[in-house]
Amino acid sequence: MGEIRDMMGTFELYQPMELDGALDLLRSHGSDAWILSGGLDTFDWLKDRAKSPSVVVDVGGIAELQGIEVNGDGMRIGAMTRLQELVSHPEVNARYPILANAAGRVATPQIRHQGTLGGNVAQDTRCWYYRSGWPCYRAGGNTCYANAPDALNREHAIFDSNRCVAVTPTDTGPALVALDAQMEIQSVGGTRMVPAENFFIGPSTDITRMTVMEPTDLLTAIHIPGRWAGAMGYFEKVADRGSWDFALGNVASVLDVQNGTIFEARIVIGGAAARPLRLRRVENAIAGRPINEETLEEAGRLAVQNARPLQFNAYKIALTRNLVKRAIREASA
Amino acid sequence: MDFVRRAVNPWGEEVLLGLAWNVLWLVVVAGALFVIGHAIFKRKSAGAGGAIGSGTAAGIPDKITRHGGSARLSHWILAASTFSLLITAFVPILGLQFPWVTIHWISGLVFGIYVVYHTIDTIGRGSLASMWLGIRETVESVARAREFFSRGGDPDERTAKWAFENKAFHHVTALAALAVLGTGLLMMFRVDTWFWEANPYLLGIADSTWGLMYVLHGFASVGFVGLLIAHIYFAVRPDNLFLTRSMFKGWITQDEFVEHYDPEKWVVSENGDRMPTPASEEAGVGMGPTPGHQDPE
Numbered sequence: 001m002g003e004i005r006d007m008m009g010t011f012e013l014y015q016p017m018e019l020d021g022a023l024d025l026l027r028s029h030g031s032d033a034w035i036l037s038g039g040l041d042t043f044d045w046l047k048d049r050a051k052s053p054s055v056v057v058d059v060g061g062i063a064e065l066q067g068i069e070v071n072g073d074g075m076r077i078g079a080m081t082r083l084q085e086l087v088s089h090p091e092v093n094a095r096y097p098i099l100a101n102a103a104g105r106v107a108t109p110q111i112r113h114q115g116t117l118g119g120n121v122a123q124d125t126r127c128w129y130y131r132s133g134w135p136c137y138r139a140g141g142n143t144c145y146a147n148a149p150d151a152l153n154r155e156h157a158i159f160d161s162n163r164c165v166a167v168t169p170t171d172t173g174p175a176l177v178a179l180d181a182q183m184e185i186q187s188v189g190g191t192r193m194v195p196a197e198n199f200f201i202g203p204s205t206d207i208t209r210m211t212v213m214e215p216t217d218l219l220t221a222i223h224i225p226g227r228w229a230g231a232m233g234y235f236e237k238v239a240d241r242g243s244w245d246f247a248l249g250n251v252a253s254v255l256d257v258q259n260g261t262i263f264e265a266r267i268v269i270g271g272a273a274a275r276p277l278r279l280r281r282v283e284n285a286i287a288g289r290p291i292n293e294e295t296l297e298e299a300g301r302l303a304v305q306n307a308r309p310l311q312f313n314a315y316k317i318a319l320t321r322n323l324v325k326r327a328i329r330e331a332s333a
Numbered sequence: 334m335d336f337v338r339r340a341v342n343p344w345g346e347e348v349l350l351g352l353a354w355n356v357l358w359l360v361v362v363a364g365a366l367f368v369i370g371h372a373i374f375k376r377k378s379a380g381a382g383g384a385i386g387s388g389t390a391a392g393i394p395d396k397i398t399r400h401g402g403s404a405r406l407s408h409w410i411l412a413a414s415t416f417s418l419l420i421t422a423f424v425p426i427l428g429l430q431f432p433w434v435t436i437h438w439i440s441g442l443v444f445g446i447y448v449v450y451h452t453i454d455t456i457g458r459g460s461l462a463s464m465w466l467g468i469r470e471t472v473e474s475v476a477r478a479r480e481f482f483s484r485g486g487d488p489d490e491r492t493a494k495w496a497f498e499n500k501a502f503h504h505v506t507a508l509a510a511l512a513v514l515g516t517g518l519l520m521m522f523r524v525d526t527w528f529w530e531a532n533p534y535l536l537g538i539a540d541s542t543w544g545l546m547y548v549l550h551g552f553a554s555v556g557f558v559g560l561l562i563a564h565i566y567f568a569v570r571p572d573n574l575f576l577t578r579s580m581f582k583g584w585i586t587q588d589e590f591v592e593h594y595d596p597e598k599w600v601v602s603e604n605g606d607r608m609p610t611p612a613s614e615e616a617g618v619g620m621g622p623t624p625g626h627q628d629p630e
Binding site (some may be wrong): 050079132134135139141142143144147148163164201204206316 | 338342430431532543547
């Protein structure tokens with residue numbers, strides 16, 4: 001366990017009120033700067049002194065990052081929008097219930113009032129070897145302490161691990177990927193839109209990051225198109241504790257069902273890899289098929305193809321298979 | 334400037350991680366300075382002396398085979414694997430991220446297979462000793478270097494097939510290759526491959542020893558960058574282009590032979606085939622023609 005001091009190291013705190021000011025600060029300080037949003041991921045790192053940024057940029061006062069805007073058949077959600085606002089927002093519930101459900105399964109009401117959507121998708125992994133300060137691959141070292149025969153890796157990845165076996169802890173991420181959301185990322189150089197599916201990255205791409213965001217980038221908003229507004233959908237999270245915990249596995253799905261036949265689908269799982277995984281093989285296999293036990297069995301079988309469990313997480317194969325089957329069955333119920 | 338990367342583990346112990354990547358830039362700058370310096374010096378000393386092209390064509394065929402088909406093929410396989418290794422090693426460090434690990438170890442395996450083939454082939458031909466760098470050769474090389482740097486112009490350029498500098502370059506490259514291969518093979522146990530699943534503790538090597546291994550791997554790797562800069566520079570120099578072309582076509586012309594080689598030191602048969610040569614020379618791992626010396630053949 002890391003040396004917990006419950007006392008943060010010193011840093012310069014900036015609290016810009018304008019977006020441009022925040023972007024200037026990030027450009028000036030680069031990788032020395034740390035973006036503070038809801039603080040729920042940040043303060044663990046800082047109090048454990050596993051991360052020691054010299055500059056913290058608190059973006060909580062920037063109005064442009066707040067709030068939910070309904071535009072046409074889509075929606076723009078500011079990155080600093082509190083998770084509880086998503087849970088209770090009538091338009092979010094009406095159009096994208098799986099996002100509201102996913103946000104509602106994050107931690108506790110108290111934490112959801114503090115935590116933000118941007119923070120939930122941009123947070124770091126909860127691998128305890130990494131968070132305890134071990135110099136693992138993700139921390140710039142040469143070892144994955146969780147990927148060894150006697151390592152405690154019950155919560156770790158069964159897919160797409162590459163040296164590092166950490167998983168993404170986000171609950172809203174799978175829902176956003178399923179909804180074909182676009183992430184609005186700004187830097188001094190301009191604004192770029194990144195599909196949610198590409199926003200999250202695995203260790204084979206960059207072992208030290210979980211998203212495409214560079215040190216000078218700021219996630220400013222999430223845009224959800226109208227394609228899946230009002231569609232049949234399902235979100236489920238499985239955790240050790242019902243009250244609050246990080247996901248052992250979660251699933252988000254949306255289905256376009258016409259005359260009892262699946263026309264198109266999005267199925268995304270979390271807690272199984274370093275990023276929310278869109279199960280394209282399953283989506284393709286169930287397209288054009290009726291929702292029946294045969295389709296569900298096939299979907300479950302395909303969902304866990306290529307899974308590579310570690311010493312203590314083989315249960316995630318059965319868990320994933322069943323979550324995917326439920327995600328299809330319950331979405332259409 | 335830090336030459337190594339370190340971290341502190343949760344017990345407060347300092348852990349050696351590997352080479353600091355600043356060293357890469359140091360090597361690149363040093364390589365660039367060498368190239369610029371050498372090019373300027375060669376230009377200034379051009380025409381100041383030398384006895385290039387004073388040989389006779391009598392008994393020399395029109396085309397002289399310099400690199401056989403298998404030698405050329407293995408050279409380009411080696412080149413491809415080297416480029417692949419360096420790109421997958423350093424491009425992500427420079428900021429362009431992509432899934433590089435699998436490509437890297439597969440390239441490393443190709444590189445290693447080449448080294449094993451090359452070694453067996455050399456031993457099979459009984460020509461290991463021909464790559465020996467003797468005292469006389471070294472002394473002669475130092476004398477030529479003095480002559481070169483005293484701006485007396487290049488000495489007699491006509492040489493045997495390979496010169497001292499070629500052999501020295503080969504040996505330095507071989508050392509770097511053995512270092513990256515030895516450490517790289519051990520590092521492969523830490524990643525999932527087609528042959529086994531990752532197990533960082535399999536070999537029972539301490540973290541501190543792994544740190545040294547990563548430093549050595551990194552040091553040899555950036556060394557390869559410097560060696561590659563030199564190799565490419567000498568390959569594209571106008572006075573060496575005939576050699577580079579021969580690595581594609583396999584042969585050099587009679588004129589080129591007469592201009593650059595001493596037929597007493599590099600003996601060729603009348604039909605243009607090479608006389609038996611060391612396999613190590615077949616690989617073409619060298620800097621190009623250099624001032625004359627007594628070829629061990």
